[in-house]
Structures are given as structure tokens and as C-alpha cells.
Amino acid sequence: MRAAALGFALLLAACSSEAQEQVAIEPVPTPQVKPEAVETSSAHAEPLHDAKSATLNSKVAPEKMDGSKPLTCVGEAVQGGLLLCRTYGSTYVTLGNTKAQSDGNGKIILGFDRDAPATMTAKVVDPGGHSYSQAFNVKSRNWDISRIDGLPKNQVSEYTPEELKRIRAATARKKVGFASRVDTVRLTEAGFASPVAEYTKTTNFGAQRILNGIKKRPHYGVDMAAPAGTPITAPAGGVVSLADDDMYFEGSLIMIDHGQGLISYYLHMQDVLVEDGQIVETGDLIGTVGSKGRSTGPHLCWRLKWRGQNLDPELLTKWVDK
Numbered sequence: 001m002r003a004a005a006l007g008f009a010l011l012l013a014a015c016s017s018e019a020q021e022q023v024a025i026e027p028v029p030t031p032q033v034k035p036e037a038v039e040t041s042s043a044h045a046e047p048l049h050d051a052k053s054a055t056l057n058s059k060v061a062p063e064k065m066d067g068s069k070p071l072t073c074v075g076e077a078v079q080g081g082l083l084l085c086r087t088y089g090s091t092y093v094t095l096g097n098t099k100a101q102s103d104g105n106g107k108i109i110l111g112f113d114r115d116a117p118a119t120m121t122a123k124v125v126d127p128g129g130h131s132y133s134q135a136f137n138v139k140s141r142n143w144d145i146s147r148i149d150g151l152p153k154n155q156v157s158e159y160t161p162e163e164l165k166r167i168r169a170a171t172a173r174k175k176v177g178f179a180s181r182v183d184t185v186r187l188t189e190a191g192f193a194s195p196v197a198e199y200t201k202t203t204n205f206g207a208q209r210i211l212n213g214i215k216k217r218p219h220y221g222v223d224m225a226a227p228a229g230t231p232i233t234a235p236a237g238g239v240v241s242l243a244d245d246d247m248y249f250e251g252s253l254i255m256i257d258h259g260q261g262l263i264s265y266y267l268h269m270q271d272v273l274v275e276d277g278q279i280v281e282t283g284d285l286i287g288t289v290g291s292k293g294r295s296t297g298p299h300l301c302w303r304l305k306w307r308g309q310n311l312d313p314e315l316l317t318k319w320v321d322k
């Protein structure tokens with residue numbers, strides 16, 4: 001009885017993983033599906049073993065850094081993870097195909113996509129034109145599998161021209177929000193505070209959805225179920241790059257740029273309590289939990305991107321330097 005109730009709660013708090021980033025429409029799990037077909041055992045993120053030993057010493061001037069390593073970082077090189085590094089000021093770092101520039105304090109963020117390869121090399125070019133490289137072994141993770149079978153084939157929705165117009169307009173607004181690149185890194189060695197104080201996690205970051213045997217886009221968020229109206233607070237300082245309560249799929253959507261395009265975002269809220277361009281600090285109220293858009297129950301779908309790479313926001317809540 002209890003298990004059945006829990007399964008139902010999990011279903012209620014699920015949101016469509018596929019709908020957020022593009023117009024491509026995927027089938028949505030429906031409540032008729034057996035609960036056990038939806039949720040699987042959780043692959044909890046590993047703790048950040050190295051975070052403490054690698055804590056940045058902010059008193060170390062960049063020019064006094066260990067010359068053999070151009071980047072000194074906290075965090076962990078793991079799929080979906082990120083490093084907050086110190087390097088020389090105004091230095092370009094290219095990781096994979098992604099290029100970023102350190103801020104005036106020599107701080108730079110480097111993210112590892114959910115599907116990052118086992119080894120990645122950062123190419124560092126300082127303002128004097130000297131180049132260095134630093135390799136990272138990227139720890140791989142196992143992802144939850146959400147297998148749902150027996151969905152009717154016609155569950156791919158069809159949209160009216162008016163709906164398509166709304167979807168395209170929302171997609172364009174998201175693009176602008178994700179393009180934000182606040183110069184100064186506002187993320188600190190404290191990582192993220194949880195945006196919701198009390199919640200039940202219903203889906204892990206990275207869960208692989210398999211619908212009728214076909215692999216779909218992974219779930220790029222952490223689903224946190226909580227009663228409608230529960231406060232949502234900023235997990236770290238940043239600048240709001242999008243605050244919109246009329247999104248077709250997300251219902252409502254807030255994006256916060258924590259610096260250099262590290263953007264955390266919040267879906268399905270009941271109330272949006274910030275505005276575009278607003279500066280927020282850790283713990284500031286930004287919205288409340290809701291179930292707007294393509295959602296089947298009150299929850300926060302919390303997501304994180306760095307320059308197009310999909311990251312796991314929950315990993316940052318485990319940084320030790322609180």
C-alpha cells in the first residue's frame with residue numbers, strides 16, 4: 001500500500017525530459033503506466049572526494065601558482081560535474097570544443113557534460129600568448145534507466161499553428177537566456193545551496209528514458225517534489241538571464257547566470273518572483289514550486305548548463321567548503 005502510494009507520488013512529480021530544449025516532441029509518460037515501470041533505483045552521485053584537498057587558496061596570487069599546473073581547481077572531473085578553477089587573469093581556456101575566458105580575478109568555470117569522454121584536455125593560453133595544457137580524467141557515472149513500455153504510438157502530440165507559434169517564440173526566448181555570459185564568476189567554493197529546503201527527489205539527473213524500447217533524450221534535471229507554493233531560493237549568487245511565466249513546455253522558467261554562462265534553471269513554478277537582469281544572492285527567494293507547463297504534479301525540475309554542456313546541479317550541493 002505504502003509502496004503503491006509512493007510510486008504514484010513519483011509519477012505525479014515527473015516532468016517531461018524531452019520538451020525543454022527543442023521543439024522536437026516526444027511521447028510523455030502518462031499516469032496509466034505502472035509506477036514500477038517509471039522509477040528505478042537511484043544511482044546517487046558520488047561524493048566529491050577531492051574537493052577538500054583541492055580547495056582554492058584565494059590568497060595565492062595567480063603568478064605564484066605552481067607553474068607545472070596552469071589550473072588549480074575545486075570540484076571533481078566527473079560526467080555532469082564542474083570545476084571552479086583559478087588561473088591567470090584574462091586567460092583563454094578551451095575544453096573540448098568549448099572556449100571560455102577567466103575573469104579579472106583569474107577564476108574560470110569548466111564543465112563536463114553528462115556524456116563527456118574519459119579524458120579531456122584543457123588548453124590554456126595566457127595573456128602573454130604562452131600556452132599550456134592540462135589533462136583531466138573524467139570519472140564516468142551510471143545512469144538510472146526509466147523504461148516505459150506499452151505507450152500508444154499516437155502519443156506524439158500534434159500542435160496547432162497557434163501552439164507552434166508559441167513554442168517557437170518560447171524557444172527563441174530560451175536561446176537568449178542561455179546566451180548570457182556574466183563576466184565575473186559568482187559561484188564560490190561553497191558550491192550550491194539546495195533551492196528547496198525539503199523535498200522528495202523523484203528523478204536523478206541523467207536518467208535515460210526508454211519509451212517503447214526506443215532510447216530518448218536523457219532527463220537533464222533533478223526533479224524535487226514538494227507542495228505547491230514551497231519557496232525556491234537561489235543556490236548561489238548570479239544574474240537572472242530569463243524570468244518568464246508563459247513558456248509552452250516549462251510553464252514558467254527562471255535562468256540564473258552564475259558567471260561565464262554557468263546557468264542554473266528552474267521549471268514549472270507557480271510564481272516567478274524575479275525579473276530579467278535582477279542580481280540575486282544565495283538564499284534569495286526567486287519563485288515557488290508549481291506544476292505549470294508539461295508537468296504531472298507539483299515539483300521543481302532543477303537544471304544546470306555551462307555553455308551548452310548539461311551538468312548535474314546536485315553535485316554542487318556536495319561541495320564541502322560551506
Ligand SMILES: [Zn+2]
Nearest residue numbers: 015221223301
Ligand atoms: Zn525534470
